[in-house]
Amino acid sequence: MAELSVVLILLFVVVVSGGLSRMLPKTIPLPLVQIALGAGVAAIADLGVSLEPELFFLLFLPPLLFLDGWRIQKEGLFRDIGTILNLALGLVVFTVLGIGLLINWLIPAISLPLAFALAAILSPTDPVAVSAISRRVNVPKRLMHILEGESLLNDASGLVCMRFAVAAAMTGAFSLSSAALTFLWLALAGVAAGVAVCWLVTFTKGLVTARYGEDAGSQILVSLLIPFAAYLVAEKIGASGILAAVSAGLTMSYSEISGKALATTRIRRNAVWDTVQFSLNGVMFVILGEQLPKIVSNAVVVVQETGHHDPIWMLAYVVVINVALAVLRFVWVWVSYRLVLLRQHRQEKTDWKLIAATSVAGARGAITLAAVLSLPLTMTDGSMLPARDLLIFIAAGVIIVSLIMASIILPLLLRNVAMPPEPLLLQQQDRVRQAAAEAAITAVGKAVHALPVGQEDKDLYTHAATRIIDMYRERIAGYSSKEAADMARYKRAQEAERQLWLVAMRAERETIYDASRRNRLPDDVARDMVREVDLIEERLGSA
Template sequence: MHLIETTLLLLLAVVVSGPLARVTRIALPLVQIALGAGIVLVTGSAVELEPDIFFLLFLPPLLFLDGWRIPKEDLFRDKAVILELALGLVIFTVIGLGFLLWWMIPEMPLAVAFALAAILSPTDPIAVQAIAARAPIPKRLMHILEGESLLNDATGLTCMRLAIAAASTGAFVLTQAVTSFAWLAIVGVASGVLVTWCVNKAKAWVSRRWGEDVGAQILISLLTPFAAYLAAEELHASGILAAVAAGITMSFTERDGAKGQALAMTRVRRAGVWDTVQFAANGLIFVILGEQMPSIMSRAAEVVADTSRPEVWWLAVYVFAIVGALAVLRFVWVWTSLRLTLFRKRQKGPPPKVGLRLTAVMSLAGVRGAITLAGILTVPFTLADGTPMPARTMAIFLAASVIIVSLVLATVALPRLLKGIELPPEPTHEREEDQGRIAAASAALRAIEDASHAMAEGKPNPDLYNDVASRIMVLYRERIESRTHTDEDDVDAARLSDAVERHLRLAGLAAEREELRRLARSRILDEETARKLLREIDLQELRYS
């Protein structure tokens, strides 16, 4: 019963955090962390954070959804810089920060220092999105950060796993490390792709033969990331990469899938369910993170008691030195990566200059989050010979403190740096949108004409079918004509006309909804009929909004 009450309390904190963040104008993750800490101070008990369970419950659905929804064209367009950040930057951070920690804290063995550096390398795009809400990050930059975070979690956790193995056994073999990394990555991706492909094929086959159950389809989509994650972990591969690969595979199978693979109602309801899951899971991660903070911070004196610098203020020095080193390492790598990759032009002429402000934004956007804390808590208590793991408590304290400091620093600095930042111009895709609408309308005209002829054949009143078809086809012909003008002014006028029509339709739908509610309150309409008509209006409003 206590677990149920605690879970409900955590969910209530997630609900309250949104309005509090808007009122106080504090970044949402910081509000959620503060609420989590407040819950512990009031109740006196915190959730026992089991890292393996934490990974299983939260990471698969969130990473799956990110892989599913991230624009693939943007991901592949900037694949070079994303891979450089997700792979090269992690290794660069592990080496640079690892040696710094080893030099700065004599009590921390090199392997443990590398493990801490590895788990501090993954970034948290959820926190960045919340922090930048008041000064939105340009889409292209956000897509790069999202793509980086999808991959660097696996890279950082893999490097940490290798460092912990070296610390436990006292040996490190480079060939074994490379082989292990390759297995984790290749088998993890393959597991995610294979599981999702099989699930979608089986789901489509069942739907074609016996029809589609909307509830079952949504539940299958919720279970797919867990299946991919567990399959990869069973093969001792990366479950994180499996979840990401599963999401990307889902997006491709949805786009290229067979007819009837998912009904419109399934897609609408499934999107709503996944939005709720994303909102709740993101919030719970930071609330639980906040719950862990009081117990970690209360052990500050214990952390430094047995070190060569027993003063507590040395912990602040270590934390700010780590945050500064992470920022410098990221700044150097990002600046180099942008110069070599992102701004490289194939056409003639000098490439654009890489601005220091853009580099600073990319550096500060590397905020650490809940994955860092959950990962560092997986460090074993003992070595292979049974002796205590050196500096384990110190590593946990430093990781938690870096998370808080990096969040606060990004909250203060990012909105200011983002004002007026310039990136290579984003393609508007307006021409592609017009071409898509024309092609879709042309296909609809052919289908309506064929269907009306088929329905009218042998019927006593064939003109009725032709009249109805003609009325519908007029709308599609208007759509084609409004987008086939060669004059740019005519095209702009057509787009303005669409915007005006959208606004007027929304006004009309709002009036319809209010009138139906009035009729339902007056008992002129029965409840079931009113609900049906209101749902039709809601679906139309979704189309125009």
């Protein structure tokens, strides 16, 4: 019962954080609000939150990584795959080596293997936090696609590096050749396990639904179980569960393109997954805030053992490591950018603002937090893992400082940057919309002629088909307009129509609610009618 109460309190704090963040200035990222609320909870009551590292890893990482893979923009991922791999693999190794040596030199109490483990934990970036910050500034879409792709892949590479470093710290042995072969197995088998599990589940699910129909609740539950199944299968065969979760998410995105799921399943599933993502991210940061006072007090003891009796040294460690992370990232991005220009024989001036923005945008977040909290509690001989609380404190400090830096510096860097339009993307959208409208007209025409109805009903269907076809023809005329002025006018007309539809939908819904309040309409019927209006409004709102 105590554990259930703790879970409910944590979820309640996450709910409060969502409302509070909307009241505060947009410069304050949601994770910082959640950390502060967690610290406030710790000041009021000792919840005694204690999770086994492996359990914590299993609960939080698979669904988050799966969702990242599922929702990644694949066209941008494959278009900039060279840049993304350069950041996700090359920069991770560069960061692990550079920051690992720095941490070991800066804090001798942290052994070299543990220093490399902490550096690997700090290497993954978190685009979710940066996306929340960047909503008030214009961030180039291509830059966001690169950051998202980098985060998707560097989560896996960083956490796999952490696994090697922790193993070396626990056993005291490390073989480069053995590590290379192990890494190859972890990567290939992990990816294969994720793809196989997701494909097998979706294929089986497709056979069942094709024969017996589709139940939205079951479909949603299956999607929630896939990342855990992929992770556990991969771990069972000694592969990387992290890569399995990511590859399962990518496979799920291709399965989604088949379009076999019902519309109501997709709508509900998206809502459920949005809630899962918000809850898991929020709970992790609240836990960090709740644990922060204890982490700080325990880290002070470790710092004193290094000969520094003033706790201010803890802040110095965090600041120095954050600066080093930013410098290493800046250097890597700048060198990579210059090499690309050199290889393509291009003579262009270095865009310092864009390079600086790419460096600052590498904020740390949920994955770093989950990884550091999953560090083992004890060594193989049963003794406590050295400096574990200091490692957690440094990781927490880096997360907080990097979020603050991103929230302050990123808007300044991008404030006066002119964002070039993306005409090709807009043209692609218009072409597909036009093709979809033409396909709809053809389908409606065939359906009317194929319906075995009487003459009276035939007239009704013909009249209905005419109205639908006229609507689609109006869309085609707008999308196929050759003149820019005509296209702009059509877009304005669309927006005006959308705004009026939204007003109409809200009035319609309020009338239904009023009838329900006055007992003129049964509650279940009112809910169904409101749901119909909500679906139309949601489509109009996202148009």
